[in-house]
Amino acid sequence: MAPSGACLMLDPLGVAKQPPDRRSIKTATTSAGKKVSFWLEEHTTSKGILLLGASCPDTPDPYGGDAIPSFLEVVGVDKGLALLRLRTPDRGVPTDYFVCDIADDDQEVAQRLPQGIYCSGGSVGLLRIVDGSSYNSRDKYLVANLRIELDENTEKMEAHLDRWSPYLWDNKWNQQKVDLPFPEDKKVEYMCEWRTDQVVSLGNSLLWFDLWRGILRCSNLLLPGGSSEESEDHEPPKFQYVPLPRLSPEKPIKDAHHRRERPEPFRSVACCQGKFIKLVNLHCPDGNSLEVETWKLGRNRNNDGWSWSMEDTYKYEKLRDTFKDKFPPESSLPQWKVKPPCFPVLGTHNSSILYLTLSAQNTAFLVRISVKDKKTVRMAEYSTFCKHRNLLRPVDLSKGNANCTDPTDKWELVHIWRSRTLLSRMKASLLPKG
Secondary structure: OOOOOEOOEEEOOOOOOOOOOHHHOEEEEOOOOOEEEEEEEEOOOOOOEEEEEEEOOOEOOOOOOOOEOOEEEEEEEEOOEEEEEEEOOOOOOOOEEEEEEOOOOOOOEOEEOOOOOOOOOOOEEEEEEOOOOOOOHHHEEEEEEEEEEEOOOOOOEEEEEEEEOOOOOOOOOEEEEEOOOOOHHHHHHHHHHOOOOEEEEEOOEEEEEEOOOEEEEEEOOOOOOOOOOOOOOOOOOEEEEEEOOOOOOOOOOEOOOOOEOOOOOOEEEEEEOOOEEEEEEEEOOOOOOOEEEEEEEEEOOOOOOEEEEEEEEEEHHHHHHOOHHHOOHHHOOOOOOOOOOEEEEEOOOOOOEEEEEEEOOOOEEEEEEEOOOOOOEEEEEOOOOOOOOOOOOOEEOOOOOOOOEOHHHHOOOOOOOOEOOEOOOOOHHHOOOO
């Protein structure tokens, strides 16, 4: 699968064909007893972009319609491990989660998580435990799910932390009621309206992000039996709440049906170099310009809490000037007010690298920008793009890998032409082999 140490972006719109090298395929069995296989395949013309592929038998439609396909997606990545979700849009088919080592071709079987709890796509996180206490310490990991739901007995919103590790003797989720330290004046509101958009690991902690409100950081996650420090006085999980900095827009945007809009198209967080948390936000301060601002989370002066500090603010128009001429007339880049950039993602290996998704006339590009010098620009075309499909946030697969290189340095849009339904392609002959 993914070469060990590579810094790779997963193309969420890609449809990978089954690779001929079957050693790169991971296999598993769903909770319904179906055999499933999945793999990562490198983009044919864009070095550094991977496509996620899967093979799973379709589910017969109980009403006699077309067979129902299943969909696989990457939920989280930590230190070479990936948490995958396989879902089928049918109420009778349970959603399954799998953990596999994407950098180890020798590991052919992925671990399926047990059923028994409800996990939403954003509420579950993956933590690889590297404590150096034993030879096999890199094989330890933990999956945690944060649920906030209505208790039928108390008629109040209650929070539960579900944890699972493959080293638990009973192979069941450890479920525990927890108290979330929200501000007292907003606790009722946050308990009702909190929604996790991203889960990020930092050290041996997990951070649940509501990108409209703040962070819930949880330490002491390790379970007795899943750590070398197993003891009877094992400390319980401890939560801390950290509000977001003052961002624009500040309050959640709601649609015509009063549903909370997703913030991912213009805001995201990342753990950079495995050491600190950064946030990137796209906003329009005056209606006539677009700004890219980055924030860093660190300890405050008294070292008794966490606080945000703004790192930089960049004018998107200046960044756009560095790459707009690389788009040919037939795929010209429209003005940002017409089709603004979306899904900002910070590089986890190099925090000065910013990825933006840009669309132009039925095609889409992943653009890599070095915001520090505003000159190093690479672009790669999404392998498939359809007008009826919404763009999705790409995933950086290098999370927590301190030894990774950066194949996206090889990206270069060198030649574009029309060929049947493809609007543009990179000239493969000018790209490095292997």
